[in-house]
Amino acid sequence: MTATWEKKEGNEGLLEVTVPAKKVDEALNQAFKKVVKNINVPGFRKGKVPRPIFEQRFGVESLYQDALDILLQPAYSDAIDETGINPVAQPEIDIKQLEKGKDFIFEATVTVEPEVELGDYKGLEIEKQDVTVTDDMVEDAVKQRLEAMADMVVKEDGAVEEGDTVNLDFDGYVDGEQFEGGQAEGYDLEVGSGSFIPGFEEQLVGLKLEEEKDVEVTFPEEYHAAELAGKAATFKVKINEIKAKEVPTLDDELASELDADAENVDAYKANVRTQLEEAKKNDAENLQKEEAVIKAADNATIDIPEAMIRQEQDRMIQEFAQNMQQQGLDLKTYFEISGQTEEDMREQMKDDAEQRVKTNLTLDAIAKAENIEASDEDVDNELQKMSDQFGISVEDIKKTLGNSDLIKNDVRVRKVIDLLISEAKLVDAPADSEA
Structure with missing residues (x-):
């Protein structure tokens, strides 16, 4: 087999491949052995039709597609190795010649990995990163870990505070009409989590158990429901339950539970x-x-x-x-x-x-x-x-x-x-x- 590579414009090129006639004949023989198993010809048992009779009846051309399947991929792979190119996509194949007794010739239009023109990669200026850990950072980290261990305790008295979780009913209206998806009963919401429309959660602060209130908000201009975007809305809200976080106090005993390597x-x-x-x-x-x-x-x-x-x-x-x-x-x-x-x-x-x-x-x-x-x-x-x-x-x-x-x-x-x-x-x- 011989292969030549000619680089064209950009990252494309033409790969020309020639496979010797001997390989073509071997592929045709393999193709015949495969096809003849399923051929019925009067006077011959299935799979026993002689090659000359087969070609006379069906033509050698009937073997070309199977022979092509046998020849093409190995020839293409060998041509890549021989020319040292690195394709990055499936090639466009153009069969130039496939005939019994002749060389198999094809051309492949191939997109190859591009050449890289390196610029500066040594002496690059890289920004220093601050790795300072302050006392406030430590205290914040400890606080977050303690809050993760907090129990939620029902508040029988007192009002909603930021950080509390409230169970509420709400019913939303735009222009005096209920809108789809604006109603719920027994919904749990952490006040200050930013889960609801801007301004909604802040207006719950100070409400008490069983208290009701009309919460006035405006949907964001980029709200996912286009029919509500930028619209003013009123939510009729009722507080069913208020739960507060009961954060444990860090002492020596809890410290050793949190970290076996810490005594206090x-x-x-x-x-x-x-x-x-x-x-x-x-x-x-x-x-x-x-x-x-x-x-x-x-x-x-x-x-x-x-x-x-x-x-x-x-x-x-x-x-x-x-x-x-x-x-x-x-x-x-x-x-x-x-x-x-x-x-x-x-x-x-x-x-x-x-x-x-x-x-x-x-x-x-x-x-x-x-x-x-x-x-x-x-x-x-x-x-x-x-x-x-x-x-x-x-x-x-x-x-x-x-x-x-x-x-x-x-x-x-x-x-x-x-x-x-x-x-x-x-x-x-x-x-x-x-x-």
Whole structure:
């Protein structure tokens, strides 16, 4: 087999492939053996028709499609290997010659991975991230953890306060008429949660048990129900029950229950501070890595084929569908609920998909430029980390993944990002961005 590659405009090119006549005849023989099993010819048992009789009756051309199925894919794959190109989409095939006793010739119009013209990726200016943990941050974290443990206690006396959960009946009117979806009985609402129309929850503060009130609000201009958007509404509200959070008091005993390594409140808060510092440090590192990757990609020049963007959109939709499945929804149901179509979603995802493709191509180009690879030892170490983290044996992880290519690529990408960070210059945030 011989193959030639000619680059055309953009990322397309023409791949010309010639397969020797001997291979064609072998493919025709295979095609005949397949077809003859289902042929009935008077005077011959099924599957026993001689080749000359078959060709005389049906013509050798009747074998060409099956022979093509046998020849094309292996020839195309071999041609890719021989020419060293990297296709990113299915080719357009043009069969030039397929005849018994002659070479098989075809042309493939192929879209290939684009060339990457790297810009600056060393010495990038990356904004420093503040990793300071203040006393107020520690106190807020402790407060949130205590509030998560709070019991809800019915308030027999007293009025609604922000943070209380009220059980209420409401009946909504616009222009004096009830509107669909504006009524409920026995509805639980946390006051201050921002769950209802702006202004609604604030007007519940101060109400007492069994008290009624007309709550006046205006629907937002961008409200999802167009017939209500921007309209003034009145809700007739009745308070059925008021529950307040009873937050436990942090003492030495509770501190040791919350954290086995803390003997008292001070030790518990010290451990909380350490956890916050570690979290801020990790967040800072991730933000700096993200900025370095984005800047390196922005500095690169790449003519990205539409086919690669479409493929990335496919992956993003698949990821979204998997997330929906975890919430008990399929894509069809989601589109019905949201009023969105798949084409709408694709259009919304297009810019992100293009950025993803550009980023991946840039990181791959840097890896090649710097001769960065993931060794077998790197892969083994990564598999062991996964095993320790998830409590699954290395062998089971290997069986699940099928091969180590995904891990090898992940390790390679991380090495590239580590290079970007090690070569970057950390700079202070602009004064006007500090707040």
